[in-house]
Amino acid sequence: MPTIIMGKLASKIDGSVRSKAMTFLQRLGSDDTTPGLRVEPIQHCADPRVRTGRVDGFWRAVMFRLDGEGETHYVIHGIWPHDEANAIAQRVRLKVNPINGLPQIQEVAPPPVAPVVPQPTTPLHRESMLVRIGHRRADLVDTLGLPVDIADEAMAAADEDSVLDIAQRHDGWIGSILVDLAAGDTAEAIADRMQLENSPTSGDADTDVLQSLKRPAAALQYAFIDDQDELRRVIEQGDFGAWRVFLHPEQRRYVDRSYKGPFRLSGGAGTGKTVVLVHRARALARRDPTARIILTTFTTNLAEALGAGLTQLDPRIPQPKKPGDAGVYVTGVDALAAAVLRSAGSGLAAAMGDVLGEERSAPLARTAGTRWRDAIDATDTSLPHELANETFLATEYAHVVLPGKIHDVAGYLRVRRPGRGVALDRTKRSGVWELIAAYRAQSRIDGSLDFTEAAAVAAAHLVRQAHRPADHVLVDEGQDLGPTHWQLLRALVGEGTDDLFIAEDSHQRIYGARTVLGRYGVAIVGRSQRLTLNYRTTAQNLHYAMALLDGGEYVDSEDQPDATGYRSARTGPAPVIETVGSITGELDAIVRHVHAWLADGDVPDTVAVLVPDRFHRDRVVTALTEHGIDARAVDRDRPPGGRVPVLTMHRAKGTEFSKVVLSTGKPSPAELERLSSLNTSERADADLRARSLRYVAATRARDELVVVSRH
Numbered sequence: 001m002p003t004i005i006m007g008k009l010a011s012k013i014d015g016s017v018r019s020k021a022m023t024f025l026q027r028l029g030s031d032d033t034t035p036g037l038r039v040e041p042i043q044h045c046a047d048p049r050v051r052t053g054r055v056d057g058f059w060r061a062v063m064f065r066l067d068g069e070g071e072t073h074y075v076i077h078g079i080w081p082h083d084e085a086n087a088i089a090q091r092v093r094l095k096v097n098p099i100n101g102l103p104q105i106q107e108v109a110p111p112p113v114a115p116v117v118p119q120p121t122t123p124l125h126r127e128s129m130l131v132r133i134g135h136r137r138a139d140l141v142d143t144l145g146l147p148v149d150i151a152d153e154a155m156a157a158a159d160e161d162s163v164l165d166i167a168q169r170h171d172g173w174i175g176s177i178l179v180d181l182a183a184g185d186t187a188e189a190i191a192d193r194m195q196l197e198n199s200p201t202s203g204d205a206d207t208d209v210l211q212s213l214k215r216p217a218a219a220l221q222y223a224f225i226d227d228q229d230e231l232r233r234v235i236e237q238g239d240f241g242a243w244r245v246f247l248h249p250e251q252r253r254y255v256d257r258s259y260k261g262p263f264r265l266s267g268g269a270g271t272g273k274t275v276v277l278v279h280r281a282r283a284l285a286r287r288d289p290t291a292r293i294i295l296t297t298f299t300t301n302l303a304e305a306l307g308a309g310l311t312q313l314d315p316r317i318p319q320p321k322k323p324g325d326a327g328v329y330v331t332g333v334d335a336l337a338a339a340v341l342r343s344a345g346s347g348l349a350a351a352m353g354d355v356l357g358e359e360r361s362a363p364l365a366r367t368a369g370t371r372w373r374d375a376i377d378a379t380d381t382s383l384p385h386e387l388a389n390e391t392f393l394a395t396e397y398a399h400v401v402l403p404g405k406i407h408d409v410a411g412y413l414r415v416r417r418p419g420r421g422v423a424l425d426r427t428k429r430s431g432v433w434e435l436i437a438a439y440r441a442q443s444r445i446d447g448s449l450d451f452t453e454a455a456a457v458a459a460a461h462l463v464r465q466a467h468r469p470a471d472h473v474l475v476d477e478g479q480d481l482g483p484t485h486w487q488l489l490r491a492l493v494g495e496g497t498d499d500l501f502i503a504e505d506s507h508q509r510i511y512g513a514r515t516v517l518g519r520y521g522v523a524i525v526g527r528s529q530r531l532t533l534n535y536r537t538t539a540q541n542l543h544y545a546m547a548l549l550d551g552g553e554y555v556d557s558e559d560q561p562d563a564t565g566y567r568s569a570r571t572g573p574a575p576v577i578e579t580v581g582s583i584t585g586e587l588d589a590i591v592r593h594v595h596a597w598l599a600d601g602d603v604p605d606t607v608a609v610l611v612p613d614r615f616h617r618d619r620v621v622t623a624l625t626e627h628g629i630d631a632r633a634v635d636r637d638r639p640p641g642g643r644v645p646v647l648t649m650h651r652a653k654g655t656e657f658s659k660v661v662l663s664t665g666k667p668s669p670a671e672l673e674r675l676s677s678l679n680t681s682e683r684a685d686a687d688l689r690a691r692s693l694r695y696v697a698a699t700r701a702r703d704e705l706v707v708v709s710r711h
Contacts, residue, residue: 002072004029004225005213007105008171010076017059021079024055028074029225039065042086046108047093049206052085060085064094068206075213075222077105096212099145100196102173103212103222106147129159130181139187144177144196154178164539164571172221175569176248179533183567194249216249247279248272250531255279262500262517264478264524266556267531268566269545269699273503274654276531277474278309280501281328284472285317292469293328294492296336297476298511301636302654303332306476323492324469333485334451338364340458340469340488351461356440357407361447363457371450375438383431386679387422393435395513395682396420398452401436403483403520405460409433419516419559421681455484462491477653478504478557480511486520506554506562510650510693513685516559524558532565534699536656538572541705545698552688575698575705582710586663587623589708593661594629594644597704604630605639606658609646610697612665620646620663649697660701664694664709 004025013021027034038054051074053061060082064075080088097104130140140151150170157163160182167178173194180190190196194217201208213222247255254265254276267273281295295310297303307330310317318327323339331339341348341363352359368374372390381388396417400406404415412433413426424432443450449457462468470493475481481489493499500522506514517524534542546564556562576593580586590609597607609624609631611617617633624631624644631644639645639655647655649662667675675686698705 002029002032002074005073005075006223006225007075007077008221009078013079017055017079020055020059021061024053024061025076028053032072032074042089045090046106049094050089050092052089055079058082062089062092064209066206066210068204068208068210073210075103094209096199096208097145099142099198100173100191100194100217101199101212102145102196102215103209103218104147127158128155129157129163130155133184135181135187140177140181143187143191146174146177150174150178154181161539161571164568167569168571173217176217176220176533179567179569183532216252219247219249219252247275248533250533251276251279254529255283258498259501259527260497261495261527262502262522262524264502264504264517264528264557265531266504266506266528266562268505268534268564269508269696270534270536270542270568270656271531271566272533272535273505273531274306274309274476277476277501277503278306278313281310281474282314282317284498285328288471290326291471292324292326293472293474294323294336294470295328295330295474295476296333296489298333298480299477299653300332300335301638301651302477303330303335304638305654306330329470333481333488334454336492337451337455337458337485337488340461340492341454344458344461347461347464348457350464351457354460354464355402355405355453355456358440358444360444360449363447363449363454365446365448366454367443367446367448367450371439371442375435375442378442379435379438381431381435383428383435385677386682387424387428387432388435389677391674391678391682392422393432393439396432397436397439398482398484399513399515402452402456403487405456409437412436418519419514421685422679452482452484455482455488459484459487459491462488468492468494472498473500475500475502475504477508478502479506479509479514481515482512483515483520486515486517486522490521502557504557506556507549507564508653508692508696510653510689510696514555515557517557518559528558532567534566534568535570536702537568537699538570538703539568540572540574541698541701542566542568544575544705544707545695548691548695548698552691554688570702572703575707577707577709579709579711583619586665586708586710587620589706590620590661590663591623591627591629593706593708594624594631595627597659598629598644602659604644605641607644608639608652608655608657608659608700609644609661609663610649610652610700611646611663613648613668616663616665617646617648649693652697652700656700656702658702659704659706660697661706661708662694662697662701664707666710 027037032039039051042050042052049064049066051063051065055061058081059079061079062077062085066073066075075094077092091108093106093108095104095106137151137155140146140154141148154163154166157166163178163182167175177190196217199211212218251272265273265276281293284291284293295306297306307319310328310330320327320329323329348363349359352363372393376388400415400417406412406415409430413429473489473493475489489500554562578589580589594607594609598604609620611620621631621633629644631646632640634645634647634651675683678686
């Protein structure tokens with residue numbers, strides 16, 4: 001049976017021919033001599049290995065046949081109308097780039113019908129972008145292996161956008177190298193990151209090409225298809241699902257490498273952290289089918305998206321219903337804590353004693369969200385308002401009391417409070433503990449645990465056990481998890497190789513206070529790397545989003561300043577910024593932009609409106625519906641097909657759309673009052689989270705972004 005090697009160009013098959021292409025490729029992968037496929041060489045072609053095959057009476061596939069390593073392989077270049085396919089097949093040639101050892105398809109111009117006078121090489125403009133930042137033509141050609149014509153065009157480009165435009169015309173390693181050059185990376189750094197090197201020849205041309213197709217950087221453009229199911233997924237998902245197959249070599253490195261202890265992968269929105277996690281989960285499961293793998297994140301919606309992504313990547317990977325079973329258990333972190341509590345049995349009483357110094361009668365029930373407010377109202381306290389408020393008390397409880405297993409005021413008076421930003425003398429600590437004691441007393445009445453207590457109790461139960469329920473734990477959106485979450489995750493898996501793999505971005509922290517992992521048993525010092533290339537958002541939209549973070553001081557989970565420095569692989573129109581004077585003007589602007597996109601042929605579920613809160617969301621849905629636009633408010637469910645989704649900025653985390661209207665709104669009087677009650681440190685942290693929320697929302701747009709704000 002021949003092996004199919006899909007090129008990225010071949011995955012972008014026109015929808016009208018997709019099912020026929022699927023049938024053709026399945027038959028080719030089973031038996032290339034099947035009657036009707038008409039796999040034929042082309043006369044007078046540039047590469048004798050080129051073949052065409054009959055998809056139907058109108059469409060033909062162009063491919064290269066390689067007979068190396070003891071079997072037949074077909075590299076699928078693309079599918080075109082009959083005459084165009086024959087013309088392309090005559091002039092394309094598959095070779096190994098002599099500089100970097102990567103596969104390269106070269107188009108050979110047809111013989112000229114008349115003498116052509118050679119044109120002088122276009123001189124490099126001294127102000128061209130790559131020259132200005134220190135690149136030389138020799139770097140591009142002799143170090144990186146870029147084709148001469150592309151290198152000359154890039155060296156003549158006046159600015160970064162022009163270089164990125166060239167990059168977008170070239171799939172695979174050529175486009176990736178151009179993006180890195182435009183970002184100012186040295187040729188040597190690019191060659192090292194993409195593992196470029198010339199490989200010795202074997203004496204067999206087909207074998208040499210096959211080896212080049214297996215190089216890490218070749219995975220940007222080519223994928224060896226293991227079976228018919230994987231082939232179907234590549235064809236059906238098209239380019240939008242290409243991330244599931246075609247990985248950058250830097251991403252691939254984090255998928256396959258082993259680490260002696262916890263590892264942290266950071267990176268801005270759209271840099272592929274979640275992609276790496278899903279691929280890594282699959283790789284661990286395929287490496288050891290008996291492995292117990294947990295893949296978790298902060299919210300249920302994001303966990304569902306992770307599970308769906310893993311299914312799309314490889315539906316053969318088992319996704320069990322409870323932790324401790326072989327396969328990849330995908331769940332939100334609070335649901336994970338609940339699963340541990342459900343399985344704890346009689347051991348739960350001792351764990352509650354460890355954490356709370358008392359038992360609760362209904363540990364699977366969750367405390368009402370108003371309980372801190374109720375405790376404050378029921379207590380005659382002399383504490384100032386910046387301490388006697390829900391935000392401060394909930395954070396103090398989650399970051400100091402619960403992880404420290406503090407049971408009484410004596411313990412609270414002695415405990416260290418690193419990173420809390422507000423000094424408390426003995427009198428204030430006693431007053432704070434009085435409110436915490438009132439909170440616990442009210443929770444004893446209904447026997448419930450809040451979410452942070454549940455995670456702490458689950459962690460304490462696991463610590464008491466001889467065996468851990470996981471071999472590997474993978475964490476997405478780690479910046480949003482709290483201390484007791486990290487205690488739980490650390491307790492799920494024993495310390496060792498590939499125990500914890502964490503993806504995070506401090507610039508996307510939109511829930512809770514910052515957490516330093518080393519304080520809670522997760523030591524990642526020296527095992528941390530960062531992704532910098534954005535695959536989702538255009539350079540123009542990314543520039544707008546990054547500007548929202550200006551002025552904020554962001555610190556990562558190792559308590560170190562977190563830089564940005566992200567760049568995009570794509571270009572597009574500049575964001576449209578529209579300022580209005582009223583809610584009516586805001587709704588009119590949203591309707592106008594959405595209507596224009598739909599009138600231009602955009603599919604409704606690729607267009608989205610993002611808003612600050614549910615009140616705004618419902619008003620926008622009403623306005624769109626009244627103007628004949630089928631829209632739907634999205635809450636915990638997945639965005640609908642066939643209708644324009646309207647989401648809060650928080651709910652939009654983990655989604656992406658072709659075009660987005662971002663409505664920034666204005667803070668409500670209640671929100672302004674809440675912010676005014678915070679102490680200086682918490683107010684500054686709330687400002688960082690607000691910046692991060694707008695950054696997250698702006699980076700949901702792949703192609704076009706409209707921002708509507710009110711005076």
